[in-house]
Amino acid sequence: MPRRDPKQRASDFGEVATGLELTAALAEAQRCLQCKRPACVKGCPVGIDIPGFIQALKEKRFEEAVRILKERNSLPGICGRVCPQESQCEAACIVGKRDEPVSIGALERFVADWERSNAAFRLRREPSPDAPKVAVIGSGPAGLTAAGDLARYGYRVTIFESLHAPGGVLRYGIPEFRLPREILDREIDYVKSLGVEIETDVLVGKTITLEELLDEEGYQAVFIGTGAGLPWFLRIPGENLAGVYSANEFLTRVNLMRAHRFPEYRTPVHIGARTCVIGGGNVAMDAARSALRLGSEATILYRRTRTELPARAEEVENALEEGVKLEELTIPLEMLGDDDGRVRAIVCQRAELGEPDASGRRRPVPLDGSDFEVPCDTAIVAVSASPNPLLPRSEPRLKTRKDGRLVIDPDSGETTITGVFAGGDIANDEGTVIAAMGDGKRAARAIHEYLQQKNRASS
Amino acid sequence: MAPGITRTEIRAPRIARRARPGQFVIVRVDEKGERVPLTIAERDPEHGTIAIVYQAVGYSTEQLAKLAIGEVMADVLGPLGQPTKIERYGRVVCVAGGLGIAFMYPEIVGFADAGNEIISILGARNESLLFYVDEIRARSTEVHICTDDGSAGRKGFVTDILRELLERGDHFDYCIATGPLPMMKAAVDATKEYDLPTLVSLDPIMVDGTGMCGACRVTVGGEVKFACVDGPDFDGHLVDFDELAKRKRAFAREEEVCRLELAADALEQERTGEPADEQN
Numbered sequence: 187m188p189r190r191d192p193k194q195r196a197s198d199f200g201e202v203a204t205g206l207e208l209t210a211a212l213a214e215a216q217r218c219l220q221c222k223r224p225a226c227v228k229g230c231p232v233g234i235d236i237p238g239f240i241q242a243l244k245e246k247r248f249e250e251a252v253r254i255l256k257e258r259n260s261l262p263g264i265c266g267r268v269c270p271q272e273s274q275c276e277a278a279c280i281v282g283k284r285d286e287p288v289s290i291g292a293l294e295r296f297v298a299d300w301e302r303s304n305a306a307f308r309l310r311r312e313p314s315p316d317a318p319k320v321a322v323i324g325s326g327p328a329g330l331t332a333a334g335d336l337a338r339y340g341y342r343v344t345i346f347e348s349l350h351a352p353g354g355v356l357r358y359g360i361p362e363f364r365l366p367r368e369i370l371d372r373e374i375d376y377v378k379s380l381g382v383e384i385e386t387d388v389l390v391g392k393t394i395t396l397e398e399l400l401d402e403e404g405y406q407a408v409f410i411g412t413g414a415g416l417p418w419f420l421r422i423p424g425e426n427l428a429g430v431y432s433a434n435e436f437l438t439r440v441n442l443m444r445a446h447r448f449p450e451y452r453t454p455v456h457i458g459a460r461t462c463v464i465g466g467g468n469v470a471m472d473a474a475r476s477a478l479r480l481g482s483e484a485t486i487l488y489r490r491t492r493t494e495l496p497a498r499a500e501e502v503e504n505a506l507e508e509g510v511k512l513e514e515l516t517i518p519l520e521m522l523g524d525d526d527g528r529v530r531a532i533v534c535q536r537a538e539l540g541e542p543d544a545s546g547r548r549r550p551v552p553l554d555g556s557d558f559e560v561p562c563d564t565a566i567v568a569v570s571a572s573p574n575p576l577l578p579r580s581e582p583r584l585k586t587r588k589d590g591r592l593v594i595d596p597d598s599g600e601t602t603i604t605g606v607f608a609g610g611d612i613a614n615d616e617g618t619v620i621a622a623m624g625d626g627k628r629a630a631r632a633i634h635e636y637l638q639q640k641n642r643a644s645s
Numbered sequence: 646m647a648p649g650i651t652r653t654e655i656r657a658p659r660i661a662r663r664a665r666p667g668q669f670v671i672v673r674v675d676e677k678g679e680r681v682p683l684t685i686a687e688r689d690p691e692h693g694t695i696a697i698v699y700q701a702v703g704y705s706t707e708q709l710a711k712l713a714i715g716e717v718m719a720d721v722l723g724p725l726g727q728p729t730k731i732e733r734y735g736r737v738v739c740v741a742g743g744l745g746i747a748f749m750y751p752e753i754v755g756f757a758d759a760g761n762e763i764i765s766i767l768g769a770r771n772e773s774l775l776f777y778v779d780e781i782r783a784r785s786t787e788v789h790i791c792t793d794d795g796s797a798g799r800k801g802f803v804t805d806i807l808r809e810l811l812e813r814g815d816h817f818d819y820c821i822a823t824g825p826l827p828m829m830k831a832a833v834d835a836t837k838e839y840d841l842p843t844l845v846s847l848d849p850i851m852v853d854g855t856g857m858c859g860a861c862r863v864t865v866g867g868e869v870k871f872a873c874v875d876g877p878d879f880d881g882h883l884v885d886f887d888e889l890a891k892r893k894r895a896f897a898r899e900e901e902v903c904r905l906e907l908a909a910d911a912l913e914q915e916r917t918g919e920p921a922d923e924q925n
């Protein structure tokens with residue numbers, strides 16, 4: 187995938203990867219073997235007919251390629267950009283056994299982008315006024331997918347979103363240099379065109395309860411896709427100093443509130459000259475790269491080494507190329523502040539790699555007496571998040587596991603309340619956009635079956 | 646409502662229906678605006694409205710105050726936070742300074758309705774900045790008023806009065822203290838000496854208001870809490886006020902940028918007779 191020059195792109199929020207040109211896309215499509223029993227499809231959580239859309243693309247039947255993609259995936263422009271294809275469809279690609287696998291993600295993106303610049307205006311589909319109503323809570327990848335599929339099944343679907351703009355983590359979490367707002371807006375518009383209503387500024391559990399949705403507002407089924415909205419902190423001294431952000435806060439200020447355009451947009455972000463990001467996942471990379479674009483130096487402090495980073499290899503490479511520094515084998519112990527209570531440095535300890543732990547990665551073992559200080563003006567804590575407990579706490583019938591995730595039936599996604607289903611990070615821990623979409627898809631199917639059965643029984 | 650203090654009524658039927666004392670909303674004036682947390686001072690479920698009371702001190706609140714009747718603001722989200730636990734304690738002393746009165750008014754209504762005897766201590770910089778006084782008087786057995794300049798009631802601070810009442814041996818079963826941080830801290834320092842349980846309502850910096858960002862984290866009894874979902878009410882005797890005060894100043898420089906811009910706008914308007922922001 188062609189990318190913009192690292193120096194240039196590190197100073198703005200424009201998209202990093204530029205996408206394939208037509209000739210390159212057609213040439214790449216030629217590499218697909220059109221397997222009779224395609225392994226790639228099994229590697230795709232939403233089961234896209236990958237050889238099918240690539241074949242259509244190869245024959246320049248672009249609209250057909252779009253149709254095939256959208257049959258299984260309402261958000262192809264997003265998935266073509268943020269899916270970890272290297273561990274899914276492309277990991278299963280037969281061509282990849284001897285050579286580079288077919289760049290399925292790049293082709294998906296190409297087709298989605300072709301549609302954006304070429305497709306005609308679509309009429310909005312209206313659900314039948316007497317179709318059963320289904321509520322979807324949360325407009326992230328799980329909710330958007332469930333809603334789109336439910337609308338296709340013919341239901342009247344309303345998504346309730348607590349923030350002022352839809353998209354969930356796609357809006358507040360993923361920076362626009364990886365996923366331009368225009369693509370996100372367009373794919374949300376597509377879901378709306380299927381007949382889905384989106385109500386923003388509604389926090390289910392506070393503005394309205396789950397019970398009221400079911401008993402008073404006449405929703406016959408509910409899908410919960412409220413995500414992993416609770417940021418973790420390190421629980422080390424000094425973490426509440428000013429200038430210390432959770433990755434969620436930092437990214438929300440920039441991505442949702444447009445703080446990089448302060449004061450035109452009224453939400454500020456205070457960054458300074460040196461930023462330390464603690465963590466090694468995709469969110470840590472996003473935070474570090476955003477800090478860089480705000481004019482700060484950015485250093486990632488990570489307990490293990492580059493080999494063990496949980497972030498996608500591509501994103502690590504992008505980050506390092508742009509000038510993000512990686513401080514390996516570094517364990518933060520304490521944050522130090524100045525007289526005004528602003529963070530000024532992080533006291534860290536060196537580690538060495540020991541035996542593998544439960545995750546299979548070698549465990550960092552702290553080295554006594556190796557303390558050192560890393561000076562910084564901003565510290566961003568990006569060490570995972572857990573499910574947002576707000577909705578489960580508001581409804582005692584929703585049972586949760588010890589880790590805060592909802593107890594669900596693994597096949598249908600049904601929660602401990604009949605007719606209420608869940609998916610994405612509130613219920614599972616894969617933590618990727620596409621896994622959440624797979625959950626949404628599965629739950630939509632299960633809701634369809636549940637409602638068919640229910641309405642058959644009552645008629 | 647008072648010079649510089651605005652009361653805005655918002656049509657929000659779902660919020661009006663569910664709001665309880667202690668809860669707040671997040672509002673955004675326009676598409677480029679901040680998300681501003683504000684206490685729900687009044688609610689009217691029958692008419693589907695809530696009211697917020699605020700002082701136009703920064704850009705966002707200035708914009709909010711400029712809205713004309715019938716105009717629409719971009720967003721209202723709520724009710725957020727935990728409702729205040731209202732019980733029948735007995736004699737409740739309610740200490741409110743400045744805008745803290747907006748939070749205190751529904752608390753007083755709630756605690757009075759629950760059968761408590763209310764003793765109110767209200768204070769502001771001057772007489773014109775006092776509000777809800779009659780409404781609060783109607784539900785209190787005693788009302789003490791003070792101002793910084795002595796233009797209403799006595800000259801001094803609400804916490805001076807609180808201390809006097811405690812020192813002369815008035816018995817209270819519960820205390821609620823809301824207002825600027827130094828005032829709440831002074832109130833809590835006083836009630837600690839008398840082992841008087843004291844509830845405070847905190848207003849740290851917030852972004853989403855739903856527990857997602859942690860901007861509003863406060864240390865309470867050595868534990869980190871998110872004021873937006875765990876609060877905004879906390880046991881005042883356990884709150885780390887110094888840390889909170891420092892966190893609230895995190896964006897002081899950026900707030901100054903906005904203030905300067907407002908001042909520049911005002912100058913421009915004075916010069917040309919037209920609002921500066923409508924020229925571009």
